[in-house]
Amino acid sequence: MKKSIHDKLLEITEEERKILDEKVFKVDKSIYTNENKFIIDSNMLLPKGELIDIRKHTRFIDFPEHNHNYIEVSYVYQGELRESIDGKSITLKRGEIIFLNQFITHRIEAAKEEDIIINFIIKPEFFDYVLTFLDNENVISKFLVTTLYKEYNKGEYLYFKVADQEEIQKLLEKIIIELYSPSVMSKSAIKLMVGLLLIELMRNSQYMDSYSSNNYEKKIMIDIFKYIEENYKDAVLSDICEKFKQPHYKLSRLIKRYTGMTFKELLQEKRLTKAVEFLEFSNYSILDIIDAIGYENPTYFYKIFEQKYGVTPKKYRDEM
Structure with missing residues (x-):
C-alpha cells in the first residue's frame, strides 16, 4: 500500500x-x-x-x-x-x-x-x-x-x-x-x-x-439482466419470453416482484444509465446518444432524463 x-x-x-x-x-x-x-x-x-x-x-x-x-x-x-x-x-x-x-x-x-x-x-x-x-x-x-x-x-x-x-x-x-x-x-x-x-x-x-438462498427465479433474473445489458437498444419482453420459454405474464410478474418495476421501467433505467455513461466517457452528440440507446423521440428522452437526474443532458455533461 x-x-x-x-x-x-x-x-x-x-x-x-x-x-x-x-x-x-x-x-x-x-x-x-x-x-x-x-x-x-x-x-x-x-x-x-x-x-x-x-x-x-x-x-x-x-x-x-x-x-x-x-x-x-x-x-x-x-x-x-x-x-x-x-x-x-x-x-x-x-x-x-x-x-x-x-x-x-x-x-x-x-x-x-x-x-x-x-x-x-x-x-x-x-x-x-x-x-x-x-x-x-x-x-x-x-x-x-x-x-x-x-x-x-x-x-x-x-x-x-x-x-x-x-x-x-x-x-x-x-x-x-x-x-x-x-x-x-x-x-x-x-x-x-x-x-x-x-x-x-x-x-x-x-x-x-x-x-444465502439459491433458487431458480434468481437464475432467470440474472439472464434477464444480461439480456437487457446486451440488447438495451432494441430489447422487447417477447424476445425474453421466447428465449426462456416462459409466458409473458409470468416474466412480467417476476420482474415486478423482484425489482419493483415493469419491464418497460427496467429497460428505461438501463437506457438512462447508458446515456449517462456516454455523456461522461464519450464525445457523442446528445442526438447520437439518444439513437445509440434506442430512443427515436428526443423530446421524450429529454423529459425522462430530466425527471431522473434533475438537469438536462447538456447540463449534466457540462457539470461533470
Whole structure:
C-alpha cells in the first residue's frame, strides 16, 4: 500500500478523537441516518451521485444492531473485525472480506487502535453492470441479484477467507488506491477492477462461507439482466419470453416482484444509465446518444432524463 494512504488509514479520525477524548459510549446515529431505526443511509456517507466509496470503520466503540440501505463489503486491512450477524459470531482476520446485503442485521464489537477495517459502501445499482459478465450458476451472482431486488428482504452474506490469495489482495489494494486518489478514468477503472475481484473470488470459492438462498427465479433474473445489458437498444419482453420459454405474464410478474418495476421501467433505467455513461466517457452528440440507446423521440428522452437526474443532458455533461 502507498505510504500516504497507509498513514491515512492509521490516523485517528475526528469521530474517533471525540470518542476517546469525551469518553463517548454510544454511536452518534445522526452521522449515519435520519431515521429512528438504525438503518445506515448511503446518502449520508457517499458523495452525491456516486455509487461506490470507502470509509474506514470507526474504532473504539461498539456498533449496536443495524442494517444498511446499501451493500457493505468489509475488508480487514490489519488486525481483526469481530461481529455478530443474525446472532452468529464471526471474527475476520487480516486480508479477509465479507459481503453483506442490505437486509442483513449485524452488530460490531469495538475495534482496537490496531484494527483497521475498510468498508466499501456500494449502492445496489453499481452491480447492475458487473453482474452481466458473471456466470449465473455461481453463488456470487445469486447473491448480487438479491441486492438488485427491491422487494427481496432476506439477509445474506458471503465471507471470504482469502488473506493468502495474492491476486485478490493486489486487486483490493488497487481499488482502495483508486478510491482514495481518484483520476479522470477512476469510475471505469473501479468497475473493471471490482469485476475482476469478483471473478477471482469465484475462482477461490473454496475459501468462502455463505449465508444465502439459491433458487431458480434468481437464475432467470440474472439472464434477464444480461439480456437487457446486451440488447438495451432494441430489447422487447417477447424476445425474453421466447428465449426462456416462459409466458409473458409470468416474466412480467417476476420482474415486478423482484425489482419493483415493469419491464418497460427496467429497460428505461438501463437506457438512462447508458446515456449517462456516454455523456461522461464519450464525445457523442446528445442526438447520437439518444439513437445509440434506442430512443427515436428526443423530446421524450429529454423529459425522462430530466425527471431522473434533475438537469438536462447538456447540463449534466457540462457539470461533470
